[in-house]
Amino acid sequence: MDDRVLVSVRGLEKRYGPGCGSCRELTGPDRGTNVCPQCGTVVAMAGVSFDVREGEILGVVGESGSGKSTLVQCIYFDQEATRGEIRFRGQNNDDDILGLPRSEKRKLRGRLMGMVYQNPLRGLRMDITSGANVAEKLLEADLFHYGRIRARAAELLARTEIPPAYIDRLPRSLSGGMQQRIQIAKALANNPPLILLDEVTSGLDVSVQARVLDLIRELQRELAVSMIVVSHDMGVIRLLADRTLVMKDGCVVEQGLTDQVLEDPQHSYTQLLVQSAL
């Protein structure tokens, strides 16, 4: 692996259904569907390959059902990829980590990755305090000392601009913007080199959205973490991403510098997407 590459994804694929010999051929952007007409299998994602470098923000855009959430969920091991390889520099001798046993993957995830979901219900437990939510992630990386966990949780909540008193409150009782901040604090907990953000501002109103985006930008600059930012919003991608992948019907149809993808889109779908943006 190139020494600046942090994560390398090759031929990633996710299917729901039995699959047949024709799935790949009969689905994808050229066919305009991700459902195989022969066997009914949903090919949520196929043949996705890219690298993420250290400190880089990679954007992923595409419409609903294009496979962009599936992509980050497979990287985060929330879903099991049907096929493909993921290499993480310095891990497993730079060899594929998808094939590792489940317990091993859980450990890697705790140390290497943080995830922020579109819906806080997915990323947070609403029946335990904000502090405990962050603590959960710290436990994943084998930090067990109560005082140190609490101190680190307080530090992270402060860093994500959450009032100190909120540490003992249930996320349920907080606003959507605050819940997203707690998710971000949790994702950052173990100083992971990679953060995955899946439509994190989609459910927020515009002014809150802006402040969460500012926070993400600041943290990224300060910590120099790598990020994969999934969004259907071109504005979010333009603001955050250095490079961008465009997905449609489970496949990457185009990738390039973000300004190039937005100003000189090559693929017909990207041209349509850019023209449709407000």
Add this chain to the structure above:
Amino acid sequence: MTTTMMSCQGLSKAFVMHTRGGTRIQAFHDVSFGLSEGEFVGVSGPSGAGKSSLLKCLYRTYLPTAGSVWYTDGAAETRDLASAPEQAILRLRRQEIGYISQFFPVIPRVSALDTISNSMVLRGFPREVSIQRARDLLERLAIPRPLWDLSPSTFSGGEKQRINIIHAVIARPRLLLLDEPTASLDAASAQEAVSLIRELKKQGTAMIGIFHDRSLLMSLSDQVLAMEAA
């Protein structure tokens, strides 16, 4: 003797509009020129001749359709910007290639002072040095002090353009692309901007520039690249 920094060979750009039944629009065709350290290439031609498109292709905001742009960077490594990997382009943009576009893409909610000093910090200068130079330049281009801590998104067209210029020149790029940098400025700030550009040129920055003011273009240029409507 100065060595060539950039050699643009047979560069062409056409847009294929898939949403318009594959209509092909030729922006410019077969452009070639060479550029050395401290040299200024002025681009002239009527509206629609592809002048801005040429600059965008050199910056890789547009993907050239044909031809090559050989660029020798500060570490004496030569590569074709038309086909170089994205990471290489990002690094060059951060470290040595500046671009003053007609419309400055400001990040909302970031102050003018931070916006411009950050571009210098990104090139590895200490924060204090960067902020000091940013202040000097804001002063020099007569941006009123109360505006320094506000986001340029709230500025007038002329003020925004001055921020755009400062942003591009602050870290003294090796190569600077200028697209009508003085178009929306009053006479006094235009003059100050031009003197900044001349200073930079004297210090060795190579430039490719579009100016609608013909006499200004001629006075800055070491060579003129005349483009015609495609």
